[in-house]
Amino acid sequence: MLITIEGIDGSGKSTLLARLRELLADLDPLFTREPGATWVGESVRRAIAERMDPITEALLFCADHAAHIDTVIRPALGEERLVISDRYADSRFAYQPVVLDGVLPDPLQWLRRIHEGWSIRPDLTFLLVLPIEDAVKRLDPEKKREYFENAAILERVQENYLNLAAADPSRFVVVDALLEKEEVARFIAGEIRAGARSSRRRPRA
Numbered sequence: 001m002l003i004t005i006e007g008i009d010g011s012g013k014s015t016l017l018a019r020l021r022e023l024l025a026d027l028d029p030l031f032t033r034e035p036g037a038t039w040v041g042e043s044v045r046r047a048i049a050e051r052m053d054p055i056t057e058a059l060l061f062c063a064d065h066a067a068h069i070d071t072v073i074r075p076a077l078g079e080e081r082l083v084i085s086d087r088y089a090d091s092r093f094a095y096q097p098v099v100l101d102g103v104l105p106d107p108l109q110w111l112r113r114i115h116e117g118w119s120i121r122p123d124l125t126f127l128l129v130l131p132i133e134d135a136v137k138r139l140d141p142e143k144k145r146e147y148f149e150n151a152a153i154l155e156r157v158q159e160n161y162l163n164l165a166a167a168d169p170s171r172f173v174v175v176d177a178l179l180e181k182e183e184v185a186r187f188i189a190g191e192i193r194a195g196a197r198s199s200r201r202r203p204r205a
């Protein structure tokens with residue numbers, strides 16, 4: 001079963017993932033992330049830091065996704081493992097249309113087409129949502145910021161995320177990221193356990 005965790009920068013994904021490692025330890029999940037599960041992720045980080053042109057950046061994120069699927073996700077799903085990814089394809093569908101606005105006529109459609117035929121659809125996606133000003137307040141002032149981490153961009157990214165969730169309610173679970181950390185983690189751990197139980201009962205196609 002493939003679970004993905006999505007949300008804007010500062011929504012609490014890293015905090016949540018650290019707690020899920022403890023809460024779900026008995027299920028022996030494979031924790032992974034985008035960008036960065038393979039060395040392709042390092043080129044993505046470099047492209048972001050150097051502000052490469054948006055098409056290059058988008059294609060590098062997609063290349064990172066392809067390498068991630070090939071080397072991590074597909075083998076683990078083949079062994080029936082529970083896989084939990086910190087960011088996945090929806091990060092592209094939420095962030096890159098903002099960066100590609102004005103560069104391409106329909107960035108979301110372009111991005112969807114690039115993923116078609118090889119990307120693997122998650123079984124469940126948890127989307128952490130909170131007011132932009134709270135997310136920005138949570139960002140570490142000591143840490144160097146990616147250019148995405150600005151309120152105007154994050155506002156549009158979150159709007160894109162909410163549209164993706166509205167269009168696919170059977171996959172998305174929208175979670176209030178202002179709830180107490182432990183409450184967020186326990187709720188999501190419970191939903192993952194319920195999903196894992198029902199996927200074991202379901203006959204494989």
Ligand SMILES: Nc1ncnc2c1ncn2[C@@H]1O[C@H](COP(=O)(O)OP(=O)(O)O)[C@@H](O)[C@H]1O
Pocket residue numbers: 007008009010011012013014015016138139177178179180181182184
């Ligand atoms: N539910 C929460 N309530 C209050 N603060 C939180 C919550 N979740 C995370 N934080 C804090 O917000 C900051 C950013 O969280 P982090 O997990 O790094 O976000 P992300 O990985 O999504 O960028 C951290 O200082 C973290 O302790």
Ligand SMILES: Cc1cn([C@H]2C[C@H](O)[C@@H](COP(=O)(O)OP(=O)(O)O)O2)c(=O)[nH]c1=O
Pocket residue numbers: 009034035061087088089091092093095096146148149
């Ligand atoms: C996976 C992905 C991330 N991003 C952005 C989100 C983040 O601002 C940035 C780096 O992701 P991430 O590593 O999750 O952020 P952090 O450095 O806070 O741990 O890349 C995209 O724009 N598109 C994508 O497809």
